[in-house]
Amino acid sequence: MQRWSRTLIPTSKQAPGDAEAPSHILLARGGFIRRVAAGVYDYLPLAWRTLRKIEGIVRDELNAAGASELLLPAVAPMDLLELTGRADEYGDLLFSFTDRHNRDVYLGPTHEEVITDLARGTINSYKQLPLNLYQIQTKFRDEFRPRAGLLRCREFIMKDAYSFHMDVDGPGGLGEGYDAMYSAYENIFTRCGLDFSIVEAEAGPIGGSASHEFMVNCESGEDTILTCPATGYAANVEKCEIGERAAPSKGWFGGGPSGNLDKVHTPECPGIEEVCKFLKVKPRHMLKTVVFEVEEFAKIETKFVAGDGKISLRVSREQQVEEMLNGPDSGLYPHFRWVVAVVRGDHEVNEGKVRDLIGHNVVLAESKCAEAAGFSIGYVSPRAPVKTDHCFLLVDRDAAVGFDDNSGKPMFWVTGGDEQDYHVKHFNWGRDLGSDAATESADASGFVRVGDVRNAEAGDPSPRDAGATLEAHRGIEVGHIFKLGDKYSRAMDFAIMDEKQERRPVVMGCYGIGVSRTLAACVEMSHDENGIVWPMALAPYHVIITVMKADDANAIGVADNLAGELADAGFDVLIDDRDERAGVKFKDADLIGVPIRLTIGDRALAEDSVEFKLRADPGKGELVKMSGVVAACQKAAG
RNA sequence: CGGGGCGUAGCGCAGUUUGGUUAGCGCACUUGACUGGGGGUCAAGAGGUCGCAGGUUCGAAUCCUGUCGCCCCGACCA
Structure with missing residues (x-):
């Protein structure tokens, strides 16, 4: 349990003047984040708690899928990026500098080269594959225009996983590893309590490779996704095909002019x-x-x-x-x-x-x-x-x-x-x-x-069902999985012997989750005019105990006891022990979005009860007997 | 990278056009009193290199030059 007065939750009625996106405004007002420089933020205690919860779910599911966590350095020699040509490809997006010995180094925007370098130095037999390694780490991308708080920033937290395989198909192949990550991602975002879509994504210049994006459904998102209601086909607009249509009756370019030029x-x-x-x-x-x-x-x-x-x-x-x-x-x-x-x-x-x-x-x-x-x-x-x-x-x-x-x-x-x-x-x-x-x-x-040269749009024929038409929605990309193939292993000469004693480049996949973006996307998806509405799984605290009279030793004692019981039952509890007026405390509790609020005041105490209210429900809440509070919270938590 | 805009107290802003007392306001903060279930009231206080550097001037937040930082829009619809 934690007392509000003994942690740092600097809530504010006013958001920074430049904040426009709801998640940016609410995270700033709720005392989750604070801007340090353009696209660079402090994660205050509330934000860090939520980030740790996202990370926990990610670790849980990736470990269950057989991946191993490690930690690669944030600083790496530029030589590595030059092997794959990405030093140029990234260009100004890269944070780079020279060290005291005049060596060029960069801050990692992602880690394909670093991990391939690790793998080629430590893996030399097909018997060691398949292998999936991941890390959760701060990434650096010097975006031209960072925006919307944590949604697009220059320093952010990302989970990046890389898998290594001898083959694309078959047991232990890339396809199998990719499918396992696909399922793990479904589990992760479901457990986070997010409303999301999985869409086919642009695979980039590496022809033929599959790629999927995991999008939080949210009309304020930067990405446009198209879906076919009949077949479940969903794709990013960058990728979305358009169904066949009949050629014009007079043929392509056919027909006379409508008038003189x-x-x-x-x-x-x-x-x-x-x-x-x-x-x-x-x-x-x-x-x-x-x-x-x-x-x-x-x-x-x-x-x-x-x-x-x-x-x-x-x-x-x-x-x-x-x-x-x-x-x-x-x-x-x-x-x-x-x-x-x-x-x-x-x-x-x-x-x-x-x-x-x-x-x-x-x-x-x-x-x-x-x-x-x-x-x-x-x-x-x-x-x-x-x-x-x-x-x-x-x-x-x-x-x-x-x-x-x-x-x-x-x-x-x-x-x-x-x-x-x-x-x-x-x-x-x-x-x-x-x-x-x-x-x-x-x-x-x-x-x-x-x-077919243009972007698909709502109303276009579905590429998967002749009768259906596409629908358009918006989303925020929080996960992206990718079949890399041998792009990096070839460029970096990472090839090993297979069982037939043939030296072949290793086949790779990579899998990313924007951890800090997931936090912001969740707020974009789930808030109201009073503040954030956290899903239980990501809430920084599950329960906030609002003590009406902070100077009433008896009330504080009751709150402490209750918090202890709840903590024993596995709840994260925040006690609002500040000497503030009721209105201030209620507004702040709503703003930071704690799912369950228990209010301890004279009226409830007289009946040996507390007032129980869910953040997501309107109204004033109801009295619950002290003895039944833990059970009520457990019921609410599902 | 192009266009537009902004840097004045922790946050949000006014003042700059037309240079001139001690640089203001709201929120927040401190102290006291009253108050006490949805962002209270009154009173008293504290808090500023006016982004930075240089210049003009008797005098600069205000004018000039430079510089740094930040934000918005566009940059794939020409």
């Missing part, structure tokens, strides 16, 4: 929204064109090569691109540099789908580079690729339409004029693309392709 002056209207407002058209009649650059070209930097021994020669980016596209080694590189993706104005381009369709990583083109290549950024039309070398055109199914089967009329499209401050009306694919687009699209070697 009409060039209109649209000053300072680079965005869909501005154009629609200016021209009074709906976004669904716009063709939105987004210019991407294939990553291999985008990441080129100006380099210096040896010259005559004294002066190094500067090789510009453009020169290198030219070399890669047309030089003798051009076969080693993609044969196009630009990708123009076209979607309907009311849709959003999905970068992952673009990547999958063309088979290369892409990044949004930097405006300057794209403009140098002839794109009028803000006013690009689907015709731009025709006039640009090494450019691929990717058109979404909903945009590659020339005839509107619903209205029986030609599609009316507005799109960019390929000229600063100009758009065109009555764009027609067949007439204006300047080539036989339909033929091109059927031919894999052509520069045009039609496909």
Whole structure:
């Protein structure tokens, strides 16, 4: 048991002025956290108690799943990250510095390299696999913009687990280990009392690997998830497929124009929204064109090569691109540099789908580079690729339409004029693309392709059930499990002998839980206008005993006795012994969200009772005989 | 990284435009009295390098220059 007066719970009526998210406001007001720097927080005693409870559940379930806890260092040599190329990949997200001997070191944002380094030095037989190792530790990511208190911060607590296998399939394989973690995660979040969804997630550039995210269901979440009510399919919007739809009756790009191509002056209207407002058209009649650059070209930097021994020669980016596209080694590189993706104005381009369709990583083109290549950024039309070398055109199914089967009329499209401050009306694919687009699209070697390029949205056909439509919800990602494959073991040369005496790279999985984010997500999910409403499993205290008269030795004595009994029964008890007015104590108890409140005052004491109230229930509570209090609490705790 | 904004008491803010007594207000804090079941009342107090550095001036929270920190929006819809 703990007395309020002897711990630190600095509640406040006012939240910091910059707090906006409910979890940020309530955790700050409730005296759980305090900001030290941007995205860096103190965890005060209440927060720490809850964090320890989350950790306890995590440990319990992971141990039960056969994983072993260890602790890796937060500081690691940069050399490790350079082995896998992630030093560059992380870039500024990494907290890094040089030590006194001028060695580059970093604070771990995650630990694939460190654990692989450990594993390759200690595991040398297939007989040692499978193995699952995890840790609970502070992680560091120098986010550009930390926000919403603990939901996105620069220093946070994470559980990260890594599994090692000889094979992907079969007994002891990655699939089996992955499934075990999947179940463990289900157990963990269920035991935490969270309302969550499991969704298919974007697996990233490592093709084919499975990945799932565990999302706390909450409309204020940063992530959009789509679900199919008929089949239970659920996916992150970054990943979600869209069900097949019939091709338009006149074929892709088919159908005559809706009118003469009409060039209109649209000053300072680079965005869909501005154009629609200016021209009074709906976004669904716009063709939105987004210019991407294939990553291999985008990441080129100006380099210096040896010259005559004294002066190094500067090789510009453009020169290198030219070399890669047309030089003798051009076969080693993609044969196009630009990708123009076209979607309907009311849709959003999905970068992952673009990547999958063309088979290369892409990044949004930097405006300057794209403009140098002839794109009028803000006013690009689907015709731009025709006039640009090494450019691929990717058109979404909903945009590659020339005839509107619903209205029986030609599609009316507005799109960019390929000229600063100009758009065109009555764009027609067949007439204006300047080539036989339909033929091109059927031919894999052509520069045009039609496909699923956009983000799914509510109302789209389900990819798993022909009749069903997708629903959209929001969520907060608290867990992510991932089949890594051999990405890290290959990069770090971690291969061991199998039973056939063949040396093979080890197959890995990784599994993360944002422990501190889980705390915040729980508050986002479960609060009311008076404060936090903790589920029993995560509450910093299960019971708060509110003593009405803190200077009444008898009342305090009763509270102590009761707290002792409850503690013996396994409850965490906080006694509010502060010399405050009743209103203050009740407000604070509600604010910090303790599930059970027992009030000791004259009226109840006269009847040898206490007032029993659940945080989640409205109203004033009821009198319970002293002898029945423990039983009542046990009943409430389930 | 682009745009916008803010740094004044533990927290939330006013004052800065137009330089001028001792820099204010609310909450919180301390002491006392009254009060006593949903953020009390009265009284008395304590608490400030006005982010930092430099400059202008008889005089700077206020004007100028620089710098640091923080927040919001956008950065994938051009």
